[in-house]
Amino acid sequence: MKASLVTLLVCASIGEARAERDATNQLGFGIAFDQVPIAGHRVMQMGIGLAVEHPVFRHWRVFGEYEYLWLTEATTDQMDVALDGSGHRSSIGLRRQLVGTTLGKVLTLSIDGEVGGGVGIFSDNLTGAHIMPHAFAGLRLGYVFRAREADDASPPGASFGAAFTFRAIAVEHGIGGMFGLGFAWGG
Amino acid sequence: MRACLVVLTLLAASAVARAEVAAPSVGRHTLTLGMIGGGGHLAGLDLGGFGPNLEVALGSGRWQYFTEGGAMIVSLGGPGVDTGGYQVRGGLGARWIARSLQFDHSAAVEMTLEGFTAVSEYWWTGGGRLLRPEVGVGVGWQVRFLDNLRYATRMTIRIAFGPDDPQRAMTACKGACPSRAATGSNSSIGVLMGFQW
Numbered sequence: 001m002k003a004s005l006v007t008l009l010v011c012a013s014i015g016e017a018r019a020e021r022d023a024t025n026q027l028g029f030g031i032a033f034d035q036v037p038i039a040g041h042r043v044m045q046m047g048i049g050l051a052v053e054h055p056v057f058r059h060w061r062v063f064g065e066y067e068y069l070w071l072t073e074a075t076t077d078q079m080d081v082a083l084d085g086s087g088h089r090s091s092i093g094l095r096r097q098l099v100g101t102t103l104g105k106v107l108t109l110s111i112d113g114e115v116g117g118g119v120g121i122f123s124d125n126l127t128g129a130h131i132m133p134h135a136f137a138g139l140r141l142g143y144v145f146r147a148r149e150a151d152d153a154s155p156p157g158a159s160f161g162a163a164f165t166f167r168a169i170a171v172e173h174g175i176g177g178m179f180g181l182g183f184a185w186g187g
Numbered sequence: 188m189r190a191c192l193v194v195l196t197l198l199a200a201s202a203v204a205r206a207e208v209a210a211p212s213v214g215r216h217t218l219t220l221g222m223i224g225g226g227g228h229l230a231g232l233d234l235g236g237f238g239p240n241l242e243v244a245l246g247s248g249r250w251q252y253f254t255e256g257g258a259m260i261v262s263l264g265g266p267g268v269d270t271g272g273y274q275v276r277g278g279l280g281a282r283w284i285a286r287s288l289q290f291d292h293s294a295a296v297e298m299t300l301e302g303f304t305a306v307s308e309y310w311w312t313g314g315g316r317l318l319r320p321e322v323g324v325g326v327g328w329q330v331r332f333l334d335n336l337r338y339a340t341r342m343t344i345r346i347a348f349g350p351d352d353p354q355r356a357m358t359a360c361k362g363a364c365p366s367r368a369a370t371g372s373n374s375s376i377g378v379l380m381g382f383q384w
Contacts, residue, residue: 027286027298029326031344048344048376050326068346070376082265084228086374125231145296147288160288160296183328185286185298 024157026053030182032067032165036134037174039127041083045069051182053095063116065091071124085124091116095140106148112140114167138167138178144186158187211295213246213284214337221341221381223257227374229319230351232268236261240379249284261309272312278305278321294332299343301325307349323347325379338384345377 032047049067056062066088073083093116100110117135142163165180224237240257255278262271280303289295302324309317327343351373 029298029344046376048326048346068374070374084231145288147290158288183298185288185296187286187288 024055024159024186026063026159026161026184026186027051028053028161028182028184030165030180032178032180032182034167034169034176034178036169036171036176038122038130038132038171039173041073041127043083043124044072045087046072047089047180049089051184053184053186056094059096061095063093063095063114065089065093065118067091069120069122071122073126083124083126085122085126087120087122089118089120089134091118091134091136093117093136098139106146108144108146110140110142110144112142112163114138114140114165132171134169134171136167136169136178138165140165142182158185160185211287211289211331211333211336212248213244213251213331214335215246217244217246217251217337217339217383218242219244219253219255219341219381219383221379223259223377223379225345225347225375225377227347227376228351229263229317232263232265234261234263234375236274238274240381242381242383244282244383249287251282252280253282254279255303255305263311270311270313273310274307276305276307278303280304289333292333294330297329297331299325299327299329299341301327301343301345303345305347319349321347321349321375323377325377327379329383340382341380343379345379347375347377349373349375 028051030049030051032049035042035044047067047069049065051063051065053061053063069087069089071083071085071087093114095112095114097110098113100108102108115137117133119131119133121131123129140163142161144159144161147158162181162183165178165182167178169176169178219242221240222237223240226233226235228234236259238257238259240255242253242255244251244253257276259274259276260271261274280301282299282301284297285300286298287295304322306318306320309319323345325343325345327341329339329341331339
């Protein structure tokens with residue numbers, strides 16, 4: 001985990017961002033699936049959340065997320081008591097474009113690196129309630145459409161984008177992984 | 188934790204404030220026909236289903252106030268339990284267009300946020316009924332055609348919360364419910380896709 005964080009930060013610091021995003025706030029939502037170890041269980045989580053972003057430095061954006069989560073665990077025995085629960089997770093992080101290209105001034109394709117952390121509150125029928133901090137590092141692959149400058153239908157900087165997110169998540173009991181799909185509007 | 192929440196709140200407030208950009212008004216009267224599917228838990232058992240959904244809405248600015256109704260074929264399963272039935276559902280809600288990106292005055296890709304309350308009645312195939320209220324929130328995106336503001340196609344993901352009463356839910360499994368009926372979650376997810384005109 002530590003090595004991946006260092007690698008990501010180094011890549012981010014030397015990466016040549018060919019096409020930076022407009023300096024606008026973003027609001028969006030997403031759905032995510034992850035698996036993390038909790039108290040000896042490989043807990044699968046599905047989450048729906050809201051996300052906001054704000055540009056803080058020239059190449060960096062800070063983002064915040066809130067997710068509502070459903071917790072399950074795969075069992076092979078029909079007579080097993082299955083883990084069943086729910087939770088809330090909030091995260092903040094930093095994101096930087098590592099590679100990107102802009103086509104026709106309206107479409108940007110990019111790969112971003114991100115690091116961050118947060119805390120979750122979970123409760124399930126087998127392991128009880130947990131307050132669990134986490135840290136993460138990952139990549140985001142996506143696109144952003146921008147309103148054309150000559151188009152007066154939308155305000156300057158208005159955009160819509162979608163991205164796949166892949167993260168490694170470190171929690172108290174080990175490291176898990178996450179995959180997500182998100183949509184964001186800027187303007 | 189507290190610092191995290193404060194930062195998140197400030198970021199959200201900032202983003203929402205910036206979201207107050209000119210978005211085309213919604214149609215004053217709209218009808219949406221769609222399909223809804225979802226899953227969740229009832230008395231610790233896995234509940235799922237799908238079916239048609241009809242919505243009638245009044246629009247004002249970036250808001251829609253809607254009433255909806257639908258029917259579902261549902262299944263209820265778990266260790267030693269495999270049953271199903273039918274559900275009818277009626278509800279009320281409000282939807283807000285949080286963000287809108289327009290293309291050439293012809294269409295807009297928009298983010299929607301909504302809240303709703305509903306009541307569902309279940310008829311189990313083996314006999315027995317269950318009345319279950321719910322409240323929930325949803326987030327989604329829609330493509331709206333601006334030549335006629337009423338035309339849109341929309342997908343919404345919903346989270347609903349309902350009471351989880353194992354004793355009442357046992358009408359579904361005829362008292363043979365597994366011990367896991369002591370549940371850990373009373374929330375469900377729903378995905379609604381529809382066409383509005």
